[in-house]
Amino acid sequence: MAANTDAPADQESCYAVIFSSQRTTSDADGYGDMAETMVRLASEQAGFLGIESARSADGFGITVSYWNSREAIAIWRAHAEHVVAQRLGRERWYANYDLRIAKVERHIRFPKV
Amino acid sequence: MAANTDAPADQESCYAVIFSSQRTTSDADGYGDMAETMVRLASEQAGFLGIESARSADGFGITVSYWNSREAIAIWRAHAEHVVAQRLGRERWYANYDLRIAKVERHIRFPKV
Numbered sequence: 001m002a003a004n005t006d007a008p009a010d011q012e013s014c015y016a017v018i019f020s021s022q023r024t025t026s027d028a029d030g031y032g033d034m035a036e037t038m039v040r041l042a043s044e045q046a047g048f049l050g051i052e053s054a055r056s057a058d059g060f061g062i063t064v065s066y067w068n069s070r071e072a073i074a075i076w077r078a079h080a081e082h083v084v085a086q087r088l089g090r091e092r093w094y095a096n097y098d099l100r101i102a103k104v105e106r107h108i109r110f111p112k113v
Numbered sequence: 114m115a116a117n118t119d120a121p122a123d124q125e126s127c128y129a130v131i132f133s134s135q136r137t138t139s140d141a142d143g144y145g146d147m148a149e150t151m152v153r154l155a156s157e158q159a160g161f162l163g164i165e166s167a168r169s170a171d172g173f174g175i176t177v178s179y180w181n182s183r184e185a186i187a188i189w190r191a192h193a194e195h196v197v198a199q200r201l202g203r204e205r206w207y208a209n210y211d212l213r214i215a216k217v218e219r220h221i222r223f224p225k226v
Contacts, residue, residue: 016131016213020177053169053175054169060165062175064133064175064177097222099223100219102217104213107214108211108212108213109209109211110207110209
């Protein structure tokens with residue numbers, strides 16, 4: 001799923017939140033709905049620039065969201081509904097994950113636009 | 114597929130190359146072999162820290178590789194076999210892609226290690 005991935009290109013400042021995760025196999029209840037809700041909520045936050053996500057059949061997935069500042073990321077991480085989702089993720093849905101915050105220094109597209 | 118994702122955590126400097134792509138549906142010849150070869154070659158380069166990759170059933174995928182410097186990334190991008198793969202990717206395998214180079218500023222893991 002790719003959404004709004006064009007947005008970050010012309011921003012002066014762009015941060016990526018790289019979330020790579022291995023899903024559990026035991027407990028899928030509510031995951032899809034929660035994931036959809038989180039994408040919608042994130043996209044409504046100030047400073048949100050875009051999000052893209054892929055998950056392989058083996059349950060390993062990468063979601064990258066783009067933001068215009070570290071502050072916007074911090075506010076989103078502390079959002080009440082997001083905090084609940086994070087807790088459920090650790091309790092039920094993710095066997096393990098890595099979350100990295102990175103400052104985008106260069107962006108190349110194909111085809112060129 | 115996640116490989117060596119533990120490596121970047123303790124590095125002083127870590128750069129992520131975020132490659133998000135939409136596969137073509139028309140021409141898959143040679144893609145799997147080439148992708149495997151590129152992962153193997155990349156992992157042999159100086160400065161390589163790790164790589165992780167996911168692709169959804171709809172053909173949208175994200176691969177993130179981690180490196181200890183911008184210079185290491187530049188050398189890998191100019192690697193002769195990689196240049197050939199990049200050209201084939203544009204000609205055959207990718208309808209579109211975004212490539213971003215980003216400096217990792219923070220890394221959080223679950224479970225904590």
